[in-house]
Amino acid sequence: MHLAHDRGIYLLLDECYVYLNYAGNPVSGGSFKWAKDHIVILGSLSKTYSMTGWRAGYALAAKPVVANLSKLQSQSTSNAASIVQKAAIAALAGSQECVSQFRTEFIELRDYMLSKLTEIPGVTCTKPEGAFYVYPNMSAFLGKGGIRTATELATRLLHEAHVVTVPGEAFGTAEHIRISYPVTKQNIDEGTRRMAEYLSRLT
DSSP states (O other), X not given: OHXXXXXXXXXXXXXXXXXXXXXXXXXXXXXXXXXXXXXXXXXXXXXXXXXGGGOOEEEEOOHHHHHHHHHHHHHHOOOOOHHHHHHHHHHHHSOOHHHHHHHHHHHHHHHHHHHHHTTSTTOBOOOOOBTTEEOXXXXXXXXXXXXXXXHHHHHHIIIIIOOOOEEGGGGTOSSBEEEEOOSOHHHHHHHHHHHHHHHHTOO
């Protein structure tokens, strides 16, 4: 940050998951006030406040930058509905106790999901330290059943096992799939059971 600030380079800080950090205390770029002229903080209510369908986000930056962002936004789309704007203000200005509750629940669900995935022979998964996804390595199954890529595996899981995943190619890796876990433990049980049964049949 010092290098960028000293050279007049703007940093875009994506803080959509900053409060869903499980490995330490969250730190916002907004706390570095000495660099405020050269940072743009991008936030979202979709993750921290589970307001995914509301499609509300925000930017924090120096006034000249915000003025230009407003011009760009006004020509790209209209605006968030009035009820969404009021909900966003309530989320940001209200008690943040819900964020701590979400975080605690997500950690529990993450650990539960990991325990279920690691019961499936051939599946390995690094323990994520934030957000609410797991990213298991599925390389043991590529080449089986005519499946060559993670995209093909995700497609087959969807159509044949009725489990929704996202292929790793979308995130720059070819051996992984992404699975979202903010659901009930019963859903996790059923989803991983279907995955295990389908994967066991691949030869």
